Amino acid sequence: MDILTLFVVIPVLTMTGIVLTKEMRNVRITAAIGMGIQLLLSAVLIYLYISARHAGNTAEMLFVKDIVWFKTFNIHYAVGADGISVAMIALASIVVFAGIFASWEMEFLTKEFFISLILLATGVFGFFISIDLFTMFLFYELAVIPMYLLIGIWGSGPKEYSAMKLTLMLMGASALLLVGILGIYFNSAPDGGPLTFNILEISKITIPLSSQYLFFPLTFVGFGVLGALFPFHTWSPDGHSSAPTAVSMLHAGVLMKLGGYGAFRVAIFLMPEAARELSWIFIILTSISVVYGAFGAIVQKDLKYINAYSSVSHCGLVLFAILMMNKTALTGAIIQMISHGLMTALFFALIGMLYGRTHTRMINEMGGLMKMIPFLSVCYVIAGLASLGLPGLSGFVAEVTIFVGAFQHPDLFHRIVTIVAVTSIVITAVYILRVIAILLLGPTANEHYEHLADAKWYEKVSAVTLISFVALIGLAPFWLSSVIGVSLQPIINKILAFNPF
Amino acid sequence: MSLDNFLIMRHELLLTVAALLVLIAEISWNPEKKRSISQFAIILFSLITVIGFFPSPTGSLFGGMYESTGIRLIMKNILNVGALIVLIQSVTWLNKEENHDKTSEYFILLISTLVGMNFMISSGHFLMFYLGLELATIPIAALAAFDRYNNKSAEAGIKLILISALSSGILLYGLSMIYGTTGSFYFSEVANRFEISNLQVLGFIFFFAGMAFKISIVPFHLWTADVYEGSPVSITAYLSVISKGAAVFIFIIVLFTVFPVLIKTWQKVIYVTAVLTMTIGNLFAIRQQNLKRFLAFSSISQAGYILLGVIGGNQTGMASVVYYILVYIFSNLGAFGVVAAISNASGKENIDDYNGLYMTNPRLSLVMTLALFSLAGIPPVAGFFGKFFLFTAAAEKGFYLLVLIAVLNTIISLYYYLLVVKAMFINKNETPVGKFRSDFPTLLAIGICVAGIFFTGFAGIIFEIIKDFSFGA
Numbered sequence: 001m002d003i004l005t006l007f008v009v010i011p012v013l014t015m016t017g018i019v020l021t022k023e024m025r026n027v028r029i030t031a032a033i034g035m036g037i038q039l040l041l042s043a044v045l046i047y048l049y050i051s052a053r054h055a056g057n058t059a060e061m062l063f064v065k066d067i068v069w070f071k072t073f074n075i076h077y078a079v080g081a082d083g084i085s086v087a088m089i090a091l092a093s094i095v096v097f098a099g100i101f102a103s104w105e106m107e108f109l110t111k112e113f114f115i116s117l118i119l120l121a122t123g124v125f126g127f128f129i130s131i132d133l134f135t136m137f138l139f140y141e142l143a144v145i146p147m148y149l150l151i152g153i154w155g156s157g158p159k160e161y162s163a164m165k166l167t168l169m170l171m172g173a174s175a176l177l178l179v180g181i182l183g184i185y186f187n188s189a190p191d192g193g194p195l196t197f198n199i200l201e202i203s204k205i206t207i208p209l210s211s212q213y214l215f216f217p218l219t220f221v222g223f224g225v226l227g228a229l230f231p232f233h234t235w236s237p238d239g240h241s242s243a244p245t246a247v248s249m250l251h252a253g254v255l256m257k258l259g260g261y262g263a264f265r266v267a268i269f270l271m272p273e274a275a276r277e278l279s280w281i282f283i284i285l286t287s288i289s290v291v292y293g294a295f296g297a298i299v300q301k302d303l304k305y306i307n308a309y310s311s312v313s314h315c316g317l318v319l320f321a322i323l324m325m326n327k328t329a330l331t332g333a334i335i336q337m338i339s340h341g342l343m344t345a346l347f348f349a350l351i352g353m354l355y356g357r358t359h360t361r362m363i364n365e366m367g368g369l370m371k372m373i374p375f376l377s378v379c380y381v382i383a384g385l386a387s388l389g390l391p392g393l394s395g396f397v398a399e400v401t402i403f404v405g406a407f408q409h410p411d412l413f414h415r416i417v418t419i420v421a422v423t424s425i426v427i428t429a430v431y432i433l434r435v436i437a438i439l440l441l442g443p444t445a446n447e448h449y450e451h452l453a454d455a456k457w458y459e460k461v462s463a464v465t466l467i468s469f470v471a472l473i474g475l476a477p478f479w480l481s482s483v484i485g486v487s488l489q490p491i492i493n494k495i496l497a498f499n500p501f
Numbered sequence: 502m503s504l505d506n507f508l509i510m511r512h513e514l515l516l517t518v519a520a521l522l523v524l525i526a527e528i529s530w531n532p533e534k535k536r537s538i539s540q541f542a543i544i545l546f547s548l549i550t551v552i553g554f555f556p557s558p559t560g561s562l563f564g565g566m567y568e569s570t571g572i573r574l575i576m577k578n579i580l581n582v583g584a585l586i587v588l589i590q591s592v593t594w595l596n597k598e599e600n601h602d603k604t605s606e607y608f609i610l611l612i613s614t615l616v617g618m619n620f621m622i623s624s625g626h627f628l629m630f631y632l633g634l635e636l637a638t639i640p641i642a643a644l645a646a647f648d649r650y651n652n653k654s655a656e657a658g659i660k661l662i663l664i665s666a667l668s669s670g671i672l673l674y675g676l677s678m679i680y681g682t683t684g685s686f687y688f689s690e691v692a693n694r695f696e697i698s699n700l701q702v703l704g705f706i707f708f709f710a711g712m713a714f715k716i717s718i719v720p721f722h723l724w725t726a727d728v729y730e731g732s733p734v735s736i737t738a739y740l741s742v743i744s745k746g747a748a749v750f751i752f753i754i755v756l757f758t759v760f761p762v763l764i765k766t767w768q769k770v771i772y773v774t775a776v777l778t779m780t781i782g783n784l785f786a787i788r789q790q791n792l793k794r795f796l797a798f799s800s801i802s803q804a805g806y807i808l809l810g811v812i813g814g815n816q817t818g819m820a821s822v823v824y825y826i827l828v829y830i831f832s833n834l835g836a837f838g839v840v841a842a843i844s845n846a847s848g849k850e851n852i853d854d855y856n857g858l859y860m861t862n863p864r865l866s867l868v869m870t871l872a873l874f875s876l877a878g879i880p881p882v883a884g885f886f887g888k889f890f891l892f893t894a895a896a897e898k899g900f901y902l903l904v905l906i907a908v909l910n911t912i913i914s915l916y917y918y919l920l921v922v923k924a925m926f927i928n929k930n931e932t933p934v935g936k937f938r939s940d941f942p943t944l945l946a947i948g949i950c951v952a953g954i955f956f957t958g959f960a961g962i963i964f965e966i967i968k969d970f971s972f973g974a
Binding site for chain 1: 614682688817821863875879880881885886889892896897901904905908909911912915916921922926927964965968
């Protein structure tokens with residue numbers, strides 16, 4: 001069995017293991033072991049990938065495996081990974097691993113919770129390894145549907161409403177996507193050869209322009225909804241705030257990245273001509289996402305809502321960078337995906353831990369936590385600083401790269417939207433520092449909080465894992481950019497094939 | 502007739518023999534032995550189902566009135582499998598005291614409808630088609646009224662027989678116009694003599710309306726919900742899956758073999774009815790409380806999706822329709838199996854009664870969830886593949902807008918399927934359905950469905966076999 005398929009097989013085995021366990025305590029241990037193996041495996045994958053590149057392997061995708069599935073429609077189970085998917089897989093396994101530890105104390109229907117969580121992870125991993133549009137779409141839907149149960153059963157607040165809204169909006173997006181994929185498929189052989197779902201093969205031909213104009217918006221919006229594209233972002237604040245901790249982590253950290261990854265791997269990569277012509281519409285929308293999300297975060301009082309709006313802003317930035325369609329911005333987009341994934345997962349994990357102690361998420365009901373629970377508070381400050389783009393942490397690298405890339409476009413329109421988007425950095429600083437000031441520093445708001453216990457070991461595992469990777473990317477970004485750099489080249493070549501700029 | 506001729510008609514002959522054997526057993530067995538009549542019938546029927554899969558000669562009989570081809574054999578086998586599941590499902594219900602004295606009638610009536618469907622599917626002549634159609638419908642009306650002291654059941658029987666008579670009348674009227682203009686009832690001859698005169702188009706429209714009643718396509722669907730609600734659960738399952746499936750099979754065969762000249766006309770008709778069927782079926786399903794009515798409207802919308810495979814008139818379309826019916830049989834019968842199990846154990850049939858079901862009966866809830874997800878087209882279960890292929894077949898002929906409408910409709914359907922899932926998993930209940938153990942037949946039927954829901958999706962080979970035998974432009 002090839003290494004990429006293992007990324008789907010191990011979660012499935014873990015789920016089987018969880019089903020077979022008798023004692024509730026063993027459930028979480030099984031889950032942790034399974035996802036720990038997954039994390040190790042992704043480290044192995046990175047190693048194998050880098051050594052293959054050093055050995056001079058310049059194929060677009062490595063570890064390719066291709067099995068015919070439905071001959072009639074030329075549907076294959078086809079997997080492969082380039083630097084970008086390797087990076088995304090690593091991100092996913094880190095966040096899932098941390099998520100298991102963040103939900104260590106889950107008591108209600110433990111088995112079912114971990115099974116749904118890992119099912120979600122299966123979909124995510126499957127999505128990143130697929131190079132066949134059908135398989136990709138299958139895994140995409142597989143990742144979305146467990147969310148309904150995860151939020152509906154284990155969530156808080158208006159959970160049933162949020163769960164339904166999230167599921168229906170994301171499935172609605174997949175409806176657009178399905179039509180988009182079918183459109184690509186039936187235009188994948190303009191010269192009359194066999195039709196194909198394989199991304200690499202489709203990228204070698206040019207889809208007729210008239211079809212591109214029809215199917216690019218469908219595909220881009222389909223993925224964009226998951227990436228919180230304005231005005232389709234409304235599922236995100238409700239969904240994230242109602243979801244249990246690990247689910248918020250996974251959803252904001254990884255699932256939203258499916259949107260960015262897909263928009264870029266399918267919509268832009270396969271239909272670059274239409275993308276270039278129509279990008280202005282979506283650039284405007286994403287700039288609105290970026291700024292609106294940041295402003296939204298300022299006025300919220302609930303920690304999870306603040307973070308959910310901040311995710312809208314940051315993920316909007318990913319789509320914004322992708323639409324700039326040059327190498328610097330795309331590199332920035334991918335670093336931003338990884339960086340935001342880690343950082344927001346850290347945020348949600350910490351919010352969950354705070355909530356477990358204070359039983360509130362309202363910032364004005366908390367205060368002076370730094371004195372009582374220093375470890376968690378410091379972690380929160382680190383997450384906040386990463387989020388507002390402090391040099392030395394991952395957010396800075398990502399945002400600088402994106403804005404440099406965006407500024408490479410000399411025309412007025414791109415300049416203006418870039419300047420608009422840059423203002424989000426300032427706004428981000430406002431809401432992050434405001435939360436830190438009220439929540440952690442300020443006077444003690446409630447005397448009951450005087451005796452709060454600081455982080456337990458499993459909470460530390462979760463937080464430290466995420467922080468170390470945030471710092472690693474911030475201090476040594478060249479590792480990441482060298483992994484993704486080579487893989488971006490063929491994509492850039494395809495996009496710039498008929499560059500009018 | 503040589504032996505080969507018997508082999509060609511194998512399905513129909515065996516089923517007739519089975520119905521007669523059950524009848525003989527009913528007459529000659531003593532009351533003690535009669536208790537095992539359902540086992541006897543089911544073993545007999547499973548033998549027939551297995552025999553049906555053996556390779557068989559194809560050809561035509563009675564001067565072309567009866568035709569057997571590869572795809573028709575597959576269709577019959579699919580119906581056999583579905584009917585077998587329905588039969589196994591109904592054992593628990595038949596074992597109840599009030600149904601004891603009519604167990605054998607149940608099997609005889611049900612098997613004879615299946616004989617009718619098989620003749621209908623194999624017809625090469627409109628009279629044969631009509632005979633099969635009637636044989637397939639009239640006994641079902643008796644079955645729908647099986648709970649004869651229950652007003653709703655009696656109402657269902659009457660409604661079904663009246664509607665069938667009406668739709669048969671409409672259908673025959675259309676056929677008479679076709680006969681009048683072409684001078685023949687043979688499929689092949691009618692197809693050759695078609696010249697698209699107005700009268701022929703009118704005849705086709707009447708034919709279409711008659712079929713639309715059977716498949717319950719909007720606006721000919723109004724009988725569906727009442728009949729489904731009133732009939733016993735197993736009969737509702739049979740009506741919504743086997744009966745509908747058989748009608749779809751012959752509908753697509755007739756469209757593709759007799760009316761290919763009219764393709765431009767029927768594409769328009771199907772376009773409009775497909776949109777209406779999906780949308781109205783889905784919107785009405787949202788409001789339902791009774792699960793049988795709920796599944797009735799859901800099955801109406803499923804008929805709408807199936808039309809997407811028909812509309813292109815292409816080979817992949819026919820293949821995906823046949824494949825989808827197979828998937829639909831497993832999914833819908835899975836859902837009905839759970840409804841039947843709970844209805845047998847507690848008499849409850851409303852969605853509200855399912856609140857908190859997961860806490861007391863986790864396995865049944867999981868099966869229900871799987872079945873509903875398969876109906877909604879969620880991966881990795883079979884319904885996803887089935888829907889994907891239907892949509893691909895329609896997109897192949899450029900019906901992108903229709904596909905978009907259909908996919909958006911699946912989102913509406915997902916909403917109400919999730920309402921049931923929500924009831925089972927999320928809602929709290931003071932008095933949930935008690936914990937109970939289902940007996941062996943129920944478990945077996947549900948087990949077959951679950952295996953089917955998982956297996957048919959991943960096994961690409963099933964689709965390829967169906968596709969190799971399909972035909973179309």
